[in-house]
Amino acid sequence: MTDLPTPTASRLQLPSWRDSRLVIGALLVLAATALGARVVAAADDTVPMYAAAATLVPGEPVTQDDVRVVRVRLAPGDAAYLPADHDLGDDHYVLREVRPGELVPRSALGGRGDVGVKPLTVSVSSDAATGLVQGSVVDVWVSPRDPAAATERYLAPQRLVKSASVARTPHRASGLSGPGGSTGVEVLVPDGDVQDLIAAIDTGARVTLVPAPGSVRAGQS
Helix, strand or coil, X not given: CCCCCCCCCCCCCCCCCCCHHHHHHHHHHHHHHHHHHHHHHHHCCCEEEEEECCCECCCCECCHHHEEEEEECCCCXXXXXXXXXXXXXXXXXXXXXXXXXXXXXHHXXXXXXXXXXXXXXXXXXXXXXXXXXXXXXXXXXXXCECCCCCCCCECCCEEEEEEEEEEEEEEEEECCCCCCCEEEEEEEEEHHHHHHHHHHHHCCCEEEEEECCCCCCCCCC
């Protein structure tokens, strides 16, 4: 019988950089690493900003206790909101309402001299004040007293102030205006309307506060 040829064992060789499969694999690893780094960086692409901790009412001073720091992602160059990179400091007053949790716009704050409203307490029926809270936005309607009537009678109501913020409520005023009594509600009235509203109250006009559409009410967050 003829002897069969004996197979020769081949040695394993280390892959060479010239091996295209090795090069492609290395490139894939590098690409995956770079992509992962970008995803991680994008996930932390947030900046600290101030948000209202409670309702910020026009005319009121703002302190560090009235805001909280939140991290948000904003468009590059967006400077509309107040960054939390430093304490608020002194002489900051609310110029327009900011609701709880809302980012504080730069335009919503200013100095004492920038405030254009004055607090004025008006007496309204307790029923009409139901549901009003600090930060509620109301229209102030006045019904002039009829000077020709011998009894208590009022003329057609007129809207004297539009979109005024409620600063404080309620203040019990008296029990003389009906079964529900009356309540004093502090309203922030624009400077130009203060004189007219005081004159209406002094002449016995009846004041009604009508909540604006979408205004914050009791029980709402």
